Amino acid sequence: MLRLEDVHAYYGESHVLQGVSLEVREGEVVCLLGRNGAGKTTTLRAIMGLTPPARGRVVFRDRIISGLPPNRVNALGIGFVPEDRRVFRGLSVAENLQVAEARGRRQRRWPLERIYDLFPMLAERRDQPGDRLSGGQQQMLTIARALVGEPDLLLLDEPNEGLAPVVVQQIGRLVDELAATTTILLTEQNIRFALRHAKRGYVIQKGRIVHDAPTDEFRTRPERLERLLSV
Amino acid sequence: MTGRGAARRVTLLALLAVLAAWPWLAPYFAIFLMTEILILGLFAASFNLLFGYTGLLSFGHAAYFGTGAYVAALLLRDMAPPFLAVLAAAAVGAAVVALVIGWFSVRLTEVYFAMLTLAFGMMVYALVHQWRGLTGGSDGVAGFPLTAPLPGVAVNIADPVNYYYLTLILVAVSAYVLHRITVSPFGLILRSLRENSERASFAGVPVRRYRLAAFVVSGLFSGLAGALFAPFNRIAVPEMAHWTQSAEPVLMTILGGSQYFFGPFLGAGVFLLLRQWITSYTQEWMFFLGVILAFLVVFLPRGLLGLFDRWLGGRS
Numbered sequence: 001m002l003r004l005e006d007v008h009a010y011y012g013e014s015h016v017l018q019g020v021s022l023e024v025r026e027g028e029v030v031c032l033l034g035r036n037g038a039g040k041t042t043t044l045r046a047i048m049g050l051t052p053p054a055r056g057r058v059v060f061r062d063r064i065i066s067g068l069p070p071n072r073v074n075a076l077g078i079g080f081v082p083e084d085r086r087v088f089r090g091l092s093v094a095e096n097l098q099v100a101e102a103r104g105r106r107q108r109r110w111p112l113e114r115i116y117d118l119f120p121m122l123a124e125r126r127d128q129p130g131d132r133l134s135g136g137q138q139q140m141l142t143i144a145r146a147l148v149g150e151p152d153l154l155l156l157d158e159p160n161e162g163l164a165p166v167v168v169q170q171i172g173r174l175v176d177e178l179a180a181t182t183t184i185l186l187t188e189q190n191i192r193f194a195l196r197h198a199k200r201g202y203v204i205q206k207g208r209i210v211h212d213a214p215t216d217e218f219r220t221r222p223e224r225l226e227r228l229l230s231v
Numbered sequence: 232m233t234g235r236g237a238a239r240r241v242t243l244l245a246l247l248a249v250l251a252a253w254p255w256l257a258p259y260f261a262i263f264l265m266t267e268i269l270i271l272g273l274f275a276a277s278f279n280l281l282f283g284y285t286g287l288l289s290f291g292h293a294a295y296f297g298t299g300a301y302v303a304a305l306l307l308r309d310m311a312p313p314f315l316a317v318l319a320a321a322a323v324g325a326a327v328v329a330l331v332i333g334w335f336s337v338r339l340t341e342v343y344f345a346m347l348t349l350a351f352g353m354m355v356y357a358l359v360h361q362w363r364g365l366t367g368g369s370d371g372v373a374g375f376p377l378t379a380p381l382p383g384v385a386v387n388i389a390d391p392v393n394y395y396y397l398t399l400i401l402v403a404v405s406a407y408v409l410h411r412i413t414v415s416p417f418g419l420i421l422r423s424l425r426e427n428s429e430r431a432s433f434a435g436v437p438v439r440r441y442r443l444a445a446f447v448v449s450g451l452f453s454g455l456a457g458a459l460f461a462p463f464n465r466i467a468v469p470e471m472a473h474w475t476q477s478a479e480p481v482l483m484t485i486l487g488g489s490q491y492f493f494g495p496f497l498g499a500g501v502f503l504l505l506r507q508w509i510t511s512y513t514q515e516w517m518f519f520l521g522v523i524l525a526f527l528v529v530f531l532p533r534g535l536l537g538l539f540d541r542w543l544g545g546r547s
Contacts, residue, residue, distance in 0.1 A: 048433050049433075050429060050432075050433060069432065069437075069438075070429075070432040070433040071432050071433070071434075071435050071436055071437045071438065073433070074432075074433055074434065074435040075435060080433045082430075082433075086427070086430050088422075088423050088426045088427065088430065088431075089426065090422065090426055091419070091422060091423060091426065095419055095422075095423075098416065098419060099419060099420060099423040099431060099434055099436065100434035100435060102435070103435060145434060146434075149434060149435050
């Protein structure tokens, strides 16, 4: 479904992605593991067109999408949930969702009623401004905002960062639930969360993929994973 | 919430009543002052669609104001069609100029956007200043007739009271349309762009297209304001396209409060009243106005309406 082929990307002068290649197949939940600064966020931004690759290409459903602006990538069916729960702080919950609603294409799998069923606490707070929500609520809103764009592939950037354990559990259940209908690529530093919810994993180090395996293999040989993720 | 909404509606109706009765309430010279406040208030409000709602600071809005002023003056001088047709043509002309300038400008943001709009604004100024054959250069375009608003409507708009009412009606209608735009789904997208255009882009918003649309609508209403301003002054001069003219809506909007729809109108009123008041004491009104504005920007970052809002117990 999604393929990155030797993707290089820069932030100013710094060469953040140095040839990332990975693949996500339809229906999979894949996690991208790596330490801070390894290039996880940049990989997702490169897919989304927010940090366009300088070299290499991104292929989504047999179509080269590297070079397209983010709104076109979104329109092709890729939803992005950035780290730090980036909601529109001055817009209400309902307005946050309205901005992102799919623009007239594809059948609607995520009409607002279904979103509010899945996230009852967003329904209760639909007229509250985004900056009045707690961290966990903001994370739910960012996920909901990506869903109303009707994605076939969802990119989740460190969905648990800085959240309370009980919220992490909720997000885990949500990922499992979404996985039934949506392909997911998520980044994580939390090995246990990744092992529990993903079927396959990549490890990224200094902008390169250094390991690729089913998470079962990580589970049976955790010491190998620990080594890859430590200094 | 509803209490505040009702209070706002009552205030607005009272304000409209005062404006409707203004020629009977106020001394003669104040009719001119209020006409000018309304016109420049519309100019500032159209600027604020871009600044307060979309998050783009234009330093070149005199280009559209000046285009409106010159199209109106030249049409009246050379063809003398009905006045409302003149205004419509001038607004459309300004929108076309905004489309061209905007097409380049919305590629950039922040200070680069501001500088580019300033540069384009100065190009328009240079054009009207140098193209003597058409615009009369620094002499401007004067001596044009003020035509009837529509064929068969024999209202003499050269009468200041009639011109005031014409202005009041057009500014009220324009303000209504602008307000509807800000609360529409389109306006919501603009506010999302102001907050964070990157977030809006990966949420599926074609950022440049929306920015350009806002730019053109803003230019259209700025052009209408300019088209009301030149006949009001009986002359179109290059200064109406100068960057100092571009600075006025910026100052008025910041003064009144860019986060409030009526902020630019209030700002225009206070700005022109202050200027009127200070010039009655000294020629150096710019200096004192500058001091007052600097004070307000430092201590009232949300403008005068932000201050009232706080007094009335609104959100911090």
